[in-house]
Amino acid sequence: MALRSLIFNQQILNNSVPILSQFLQQNGMSQFPSYYIKPIYQKEAQYDLIKNNEAQNYAHLPVRPALVDQTCSLSHDPKISLFINYVMRGGNKALARLLVEKAFETVKRKQLEKYHKAKEEDKHKIDIDPKEIFHKAIGNVRPILQLTPIKRGGVRYQVPVPITEKRAQYLSMRWIIDAAKEKERTLHFPETLANELVAAASNGGKAVKKKQDLHRQCEANRAYAHYRWS
Amino acid sequence: MMTKKSWNVIELLSKYKFWRNSVCTFSSSGEDSNITKQAVNVAQLETKEVGKAMKAYLERAREHDEFMKQQNYEFQVGKRHLANMMGEDPETFTQQDIDNAIEYLFPSGLYEKKARPHMRPPEEVFPQRKAAEFDETGRPHHFLFYTGNPNFYKLLYDIVEQINHLNKYEDSMLRKSNKPDPNLALHATGFQWLDQHTLEKKLVEEISEKNYNSFINAMERLQSLPYSYKAKEFISAYQKPLMSRTDLSDIPKLQYDKEGRAFITVYECRRKDAKGYVTIKSPGKGKVTINNNDIRYFHDVQSREQVVAYLDGDLNVFATGAGRARRVGH
Amino acid sequence: MPIDGCIEKLLRKNIIMKILAALLSRKMPTEPVPFQEILPLRLKSRVSGKGDNQSDVCCIYEMSVMFACLKEHEFNQSLCGKEIEKFQKCYLEYSTKRRTRKEKEAKGSIIMGERDFSHKQLNRMLKNFPQK
Numbered sequence: 001m002a003l004r005s006l007i008f009n010q011q012i013l014n015n016s017v018p019i020l021s022q023f024l025q026q027n028g029m030s031q032f033p034s035y036y037i038k039p040i041y042q043k044e045a046q047y048d049l050i051k052n053n054e055a056q057n058y059a060h061l062p063v064r065p066a067l068v069d070q071t072c073s074l075s076h077d078p079k080i081s082l083f084i085n086y087v088m089r090g091g092n093k094a095l096a097r098l099l100v101e102k103a104f105e106t107v108k109r110k111q112l113e114k115y116h117k118a119k120e121e122d123k124h125k126i127d128i129d130p131k132e133i134f135h136k137a138i139g140n141v142r143p144i145l146q147l148t149p150i151k152r153g154g155v156r157y158q159v160p161v162p163i164t165e166k167r168a169q170y171l172s173m174r175w176i177i178d179a180a181k182e183k184e185r186t187l188h189f190p191e192t193l194a195n196e197l198v199a200a201a202s203n204g205g206k207a208v209k210k211k212q213d214l215h216r217q218c219e220a221n222r223a224y225a226h227y228r229w230s
Numbered sequence: 231m232m233t234k235k236s237w238n239v240i241e242l243l244s245k246y247k248f249w250r251n252s253v254c255t256f257s258s259s260g261e262d263s264n265i266t267k268q269a270v271n272v273a274q275l276e277t278k279e280v281g282k283a284m285k286a287y288l289e290r291a292r293e294h295d296e297f298m299k300q301q302n303y304e305f306q307v308g309k310r311h312l313a314n315m316m317g318e319d320p321e322t323f324t325q326q327d328i329d330n331a332i333e334y335l336f337p338s339g340l341y342e343k344k345a346r347p348h349m350r351p352p353e354e355v356f357p358q359r360k361a362a363e364f365d366e367t368g369r370p371h372h373f374l375f376y377t378g379n380p381n382f383y384k385l386l387y388d389i390v391e392q393i394n395h396l397n398k399y400e401d402s403m404l405r406k407s408n409k410p411d412p413n414l415a416l417h418a419t420g421f422q423w424l425d426q427h428t429l430e431k432k433l434v435e436e437i438s439e440k441n442y443n444s445f446i447n448a449m450e451r452l453q454s455l456p457y458s459y460k461a462k463e464f465i466s467a468y469q470k471p472l473m474s475r476t477d478l479s480d481i482p483k484l485q486y487d488k489e490g491r492a493f494i495t496v497y498e499c500r501r502k503d504a505k506g507y508v509t510i511k512s513p514g515k516g517k518v519t520i521n522n523n524d525i526r527y528f529h530d531v532q533s534r535e536q537v538v539a540y541l542d543g544d545l546n547v548f549a550t551g552a553g554r555a556r557r558v559g560h
Numbered sequence: 561m562p563i564d565g566c567i568e569k570l571l572r573k574n575i576i577m578k579i580l581a582a583l584l585s586r587k588m589p590t591e592p593v594p595f596q597e598i599l600p601l602r603l604k605s606r607v608s609g610k611g612d613n614q615s616d617v618c619c620i621y622e623m624s625v626m627f628a629c630l631k632e633h634e635f636n637q638s639l640c641g642k643e644i645e646k647f648q649k650c651y652l653e654y655s656t657k658r659r660t661r662k663e664k665e666a667k668g669s670i671i672m673g674e675r676d677f678s679h680k681q682l683n684r685m686l687k688n689f690p691q692k
Binding site: 056057058059060068069071072073075076093094097098101 | 419420530532535536
């Protein structure tokens, strides 16, 4: 790592550095100017680049340092770390991570219990890996459409429009977290989150219902679909 | 004494125009002497019939020369004043001394260096001009003179010539069923085209953004040709290396301990405020020592993960400084 | 009464006279009608970009097919995989197309052999060869 930082320090444009004031306002609050690329920190991605002979394209580009939660470890999953960030409140990342990890542990316990109780021929159907369950749950809650209010003749119509990949993922994570938070005081968040994840993975639960409700509403308003972006 | 000094400074100020914010020069140095030479040449030919344009040019060149002479004279006088004010010998007063004196007399908190007061020789301050582009009868020397940007359009013309030449060459190679050498192929990475300002300086012409873009397009087209390495010299004249090479000599070499295990120690590892030095041994059993503690030195899982993720042996770290998360960065 | 009738008669006569005078004084239009050039008879050297504003409505057909399927299967997505995939593919294609078009328009450069020009590109070309 030390070596990595050493190499990074050397990778600064030696000539044609734009005048500081030119890019100071350019990139919001970021310390790095916009032409710095994001690091490719995962080993597989790096191997892919080398395989496709694309590594040379990155050799002379200035790179931002990796974020504190980005590692090349096998257990690292960018979607899960994003989910942790969505769970996080007030910057308490350690707590958020703990909660999500506890939820994953609960998922594992539950699935194992199911696995052992199941008959021999049904055993292969039960997913024990909490990561896989997480990805399945996120995929199942992902909406296909969304409603946007569009004003026509003084009336606001809720118009169904297609949704971008990123927004769909955000909504699915948000809905799962919201569903897990909707609980009695005696219950703990990791437990409800685990329940929600397991339910969503098998197309059930509050989050999935929310998605279906949205689809129903979209279907009811399908007559307005051609109103899009007046 | 004090008041006299300050008065002097004000006088200097008004005389020599310190407060010039931007210095724009569109020509390389030495162009100026070019003008005068040309002017002399033309003056010799004055007995012949001289075109109107040449006359106007000669008039302008004369005015410019006179103006520069006057400015030069004033600069020399100002320099002497400044040297006297600073109590130094005016004969050995260099530009560096002038800069120091100005910085001392007019301390400026302005961020932009160009906006700070300065006193430079007039050749640097006033934009230099092109020499006459036409002969005494008013006929331009350059075949693209009437485009308004002869040098730029000549460059585009040259690029197209190169492209045509390479295409022809490719055809001839195809007929011989030869293939381009993949080892010689030019890499676009690691190089950058000259930026607009540098190109303007190089061509002694103002170039619009649109024209600059067409230059870039043409150059990229030239570079993308399979035999572009034939025109390497031409291409590299308009390129510059993007970044310094990573200095491999700075990476310390592997050392071996008594048991024959390879180890490496890196000192002065820094991450924000934290400092430390790191030893990695290989092969090892994954034993981690941080400030004489094991991995539990870090309380949160994220930091532990960061330490272990890159580990392929034993690790020994001594770190100090603010912030545990920062210390992970080593 | 006689005075009133007199006045009326006089007035009527007056009106008829006036109309007659007006009719006689006005020349009848001669053939052919002389042409008057009010605006210069040439096209402008620019086109407006109004027609280029395409509506953002897309994939309506795919959406309706998908809705029909979803309604049939009580919003169970797994049974309408094909329709959903078609819809999403359509939207993706549309958005990439829009993005590339925008980029091209922002550049404004003209690529050889291109058929479909944006108003910016057309204006740039027309500027080089203005109507005289």
